[in-house]
Amino acid sequence: MKKLITLWAAALVVLAPLCAKSANDARKQAKAAERTLKKDGFKPYELGAVTTNLEKYFQKVDAGCTPILGTSGPCITENLAKVTALANAANEYAIMQGGDVRGRLISVGSNLSGQQMDNLIASFERLIEKNIRGELVPCASFYKERGGMYQVRVYCIVDEDAAARARRHAMETALEEQALAEEYGSLVSDWISEGFDKASNRSE
16 A cells, blocks of 8 residues: 555656646746737637636647637627637638648558549548537637627637547548548548547647
8 A cells, every 4th residue: 555655656746747837838828829819909708817718728738639729800790700710610620631631642642533532632621620510619719899890719629539530420421422432431541540640649
C-alpha cells in the first residue's frame, strides 16, 4: 500500500508541471484572442469573464478536441449571423478534411482518375459538412453590430472520436455514391483512416 501511494505521489509530481504548463498556455491563448476580439469590436454573448470562457475552449483544444472557428459576414439579424457562422464552421471543416483526403490519395498513388478523385472529394466534403454539424459544440460566441448589420464569431470544438466516425461514414457513403465502393471501398477507406490517424497524431 505504501509503495502504491509512493507511485501515485511520484506520478503527481511529474504531471503537475505538465498540467500547469497546459493551463498557462491556454490562458495566454485566451488573452491573445480576447485582445483581438476587442480590437475588432466584438462583444461576448455568454455571461462571465471572456478570458475564462476562451480559456476553457483552449483547454479542450489542448486536450485533443478539434478547433473550428465559425464566422459570418454582415447579416440583417443576430440569429441569422449566428446560424451563418455555424454553417461556415462546418463548411471550413469539410474543406480542410477534403484537402487531407486529396493529399492522402495523391501520396499513395491511387488509381483514381482526376475526375473520379474530384467527384469523390466533392461528395465527401458535402457529406462531412452535413454530418459534422451535429457534432459542433460552440464554446464561446461573439458579435458586433454596425449600421444595423451583425457579424458573429463562434469558437467551436469537435470531439475527435465523433469526428472520426463522421469522416469514415462520409467516405463510405461518398464511395457508394460514386460507384467506387466495390472496387476501391476497403482500400481507400483504410488509406483515409491511416492518413487521418497520422494527422491526428501530428497535431497532438
